[in-house]
Amino acid sequence: MSRRLHLWRQATRLGLTGLLGVCMPLLAQSLRDPTLPPAAATPAAPGEAGRPLAVESGAVAMLVRDGVPYLMVGTRLYARGQSVGRARIERISESEVWLREDGILRKIPVFGGIERRDSAPKISVKQPAGSASTAAPKIP
Numbered sequence: 001m002s003r004r005l006h007l008w009r010q011a012t013r014l015g016l017t018g019l020l021g022v023c024m025p026l027l028a029q030s031l032r033d034p035t036l037p038p039a040a041a042t043p044a045a046p047g048e049a050g051r052p053l054a055v056e057s058g059a060v061a062m063l064v065r066d067g068v069p070y071l072m073v074g075t076r077l078y079a080r081g082q083s084v085g086r087a088r089i090e091r092i093s094e095s096e097v098w099l100r101e102d103g104i105l106r107k108i109p110v111f112g113g114i115e116r117r118d119s120a121p122k123i124s125v126k127q128p129a130g131s132a133s134t135a136a137p138k139i140p
Contacts, residue, residue, distance in 0.1 A: 060097065062110050071097050 061072040069092040070077040087101035097108045
């Protein structure tokens with residue numbers, strides 16, 4: 001009886017190992033070649049040359065180098081006056097980029113959902129000169 005149980009266990013282990021060997025490649029992701037640039041950074045196909053490059057909030061970053069602000073789209077840096085697709089960069093600030101495309105000026109926030117506002121001024125309350133809170137404590 002124990003010999004039959006032993007053979008059954010070995011057959012089950014062999015079957016499960018084979019099943020895992022077949023299923024694992026189906027579950028695995030294909031590896032990307034690290035020497036190739038990401039798909040978003042590759043230039044457009046010849047037929048897509050007229051299409052503007054999509055610049056959306058959150059898809060860009062800011063970089064300041066030697067006091068000059070740059071717009072970073074993918075792996076490329078763009079300065080004021082340069083074109084990103086068909087849009088020309090008019091202005092770059094710390095929180096937004098202004099692009100002009102076909103005569104239309106668009107503001108793209110660099111950090112989506114975050115707005116810069118001035119803080120409320122601090123209000124200081126002055127106590128009258130004779131109040132107890134400003135008087136020096138008396139030491140007996």
